Every structure is written in C-alpha cells, then in structure tokens.
Amino acid sequence: MSSLEKKLRDALQLQKEIFGDDLFVLKEEKIFESEIKTTEKIGKNLNDSLFDEPFQKAESLEELDSLINTCTKCELSRTRTKFVFGIGNPHARAMLIGEAPGADEDKQGEPFVGKAGKLLNDILKAIDLTRDDVFIANILKCRPPGNRDPLPSEMETCMPYLYKQIELINPKIILCLGRIAANGLLNKKLSLSALRGNIYEFNGIKVVVTYHPAALLRNPGWKKGCWEDVKKFKKLYDELN
Numbered sequence: 337m338s339s340l341e342k343k344l345r346d347a348l349q350l351q352k353e354i355f356g357d358d359l360f361v362l363k364e365e366k367i368f369e370s371e372i373k374t375t376e377k378i379g380k381n382l383n384d385s386l387f388d389e390p391f392q393k394a395e396s397l398e399e400l401d402s403l404i405n406t407c408t409k410c411e412l413s414r415t416r417t418k419f420v421f422g423i424g425n426p427h428a429r430a431m432l433i434g435e436a437p438g439a440d441e442d443k444q445g446e447p448f449v450g451k452a453g454k455l456l457n458d459i460l461k462a463i464d465l466t467r468d469d470v471f472i473a474n475i476l477k478c479r480p481p482g483n484r485d486p487l488p489s490e491m492e493t494c495m496p497y498l499y500k501q502i503e504l505i506n507p508k509i510i511l512c513l514g515r516i517a518a519n520g521l522l523n524k525k526l527s528l529s530a531l532r533g534n535i536y537e538f539n540g541i542k543v544v545v546t547y548h549p550a551a552l553l554r555n556p557g558w559k560k561g562c563w564e565d566v567k568k569f570k571k572l573y574d575e576l577n
C-alpha cells in the first residue's frame with residue numbers, strides 16, 4: 337500500500353470511528369463574504385464599564401488566571417472544586433468555547449476532560465488539529481451544580497473573563513460548542529438550528545457554531561451535521577492568513 341493509500345485509509349477509518357458508518361462526502365462549498373453575519377460590538381465589552389477592574393490590566397493569560405481564579409462574584413464559587421480557566425495555545429488562531437465545567441472538569445480544573453472531551457479530541461483529530469493548536473475555554477469558569485444550565489446572571493458575571501481571554505489570545509476564528517456557548521458569546525437568543533450554518537463575525541473574529549459534544553454523545557445522529565460544521569470551520573481556518 338502506498339503512503340497516500342495508507343493516509344486515505346487512516347483518514348476514512350478515523351471518520352468512521354467518530355462519525356459512524358455513513359461516509360460523508362461533502363461537496364466543496366465556496367464561502368462568500370456576504371454570508372458572514374456581523375455581530376455588533378457587544379455592550380458589556382472589552383472597553384466599557386468593567387475596564388477599571390484589576391483583571392482588565394492583565395497582560396498575559398497566566399496573569400489573568402492568577403487575578404480571576406479566586407473569583408467569588410457568584411454563588412458557583414461556593415460549590416466549585418476548581419476554577420476552570422481554560423487551556424491550550426496562548427497564541428492559538430482558533431478558540432473553542434464550551435458552556436461550563438462538568439463534574440470531571442470541576443475536579444481536574446481543565447475544560448473538556450470527560451467523555452465529551454474525548455469526543456472533542458477526536459473531532460479535532462478528524463480535521464487535523466490537536467488541543468495544542470487551539471485554546472479551549474468555557475462561558476462559565478465554575479461548575480453549575482448538577483450540570484444545570486448556566487443562569488443569565490452567572491453568564492453576565494463571567495463573560496468579561498472570556499472577553500479578556502479573547503482579547504489576550506487574539507484568535508482569528510472561534511468554534512462555539514452548543515447553543516448556550518453561541519448565544520452567550522454572540523449575545524443572541526436563538527435555537528441551535530438557527531445558529532448553525534451561519535458564519536458570524538464577533539469583533540472581527542469569525543465564529544462558527546456546532547453541536548455540544550455531550551449532545552452528540554446523547555444523539556449520535558447529529559454527528560453528520562457536526563461534521564459539516566467542523567469542515568466549514570476548518571476551511572475558514574485554513575484560509576486564514
């Protein structure tokens with residue numbers, strides 16, 4: 337078997353493992369600039385009322401982490417085991433944004449380390465990326481008890497930390513994992529089906545939305561849609577200059 341045949345066989349095997357028995361042959365889509373939905377700079381933003389807080393002066397992710405990881409601004413600080421800042425390449429061109437830590441993440445202090453995290457690693461592998469290529473963070477840094485949905489007040493309190501992470505990392509593209517992550521970042525109240533398939537632009541950064549990996553574990557039939565989303569994400573990523 338030639339090395340090209342071996343590469344093809346391995347890629348197909350990986351796709352089968354992650355996305356199941358269907359072989360997804362996706363047509364090459366051209367992405368037009370006019371498809372991009374621009375999101376206005378969001379009210380509670382990098383430059384407004386929270387600017388006076390000490391964490392806004394952080395010049396690196398380590399400094400930011402040390403300034404915010406003792407946060408007690410909301411009730412979740414009372415029940416968390418660990419503050420989950422985020423992990424990855426501080427100069428990543430791509431960020432992945434999830435919802436909030438679950439039980440495993442709360443214990444280990446790292447995002448997406450449980451079953452959903454394993455699937456996320458496989459999805460990244462399928463588009464030829466690893467966790468070292470990206471930075472992974474959540475909308476909430478502390479676990480909501482029993483994995484309930486984040487409350488709007490918790491999201492509002494925690495979002496400035498994510499905005500500051502985005503400012504420091506300066507990614508060119510973001511993949512939002514799930515409805516809550518996307519609505520939180522883009523300040524929208526849409527269903528996942530309304531969010532998926534669009535390319536948004538948030539403060540000049542392209543944003544693609546896909547399913548949350550935990551939702552894919554519960555509904556394997558949605559993996560085909562996820563594959564379409566991440567192919568689009570990877571195409572935009574590859575086109576970055």
Ligand code: URA
Pocket residue numbers: 434435436437438441446447448449452474550
């Ligand atoms: N789900 C999330 O949204 N984030 C994590 O870190 C883990 C599970």
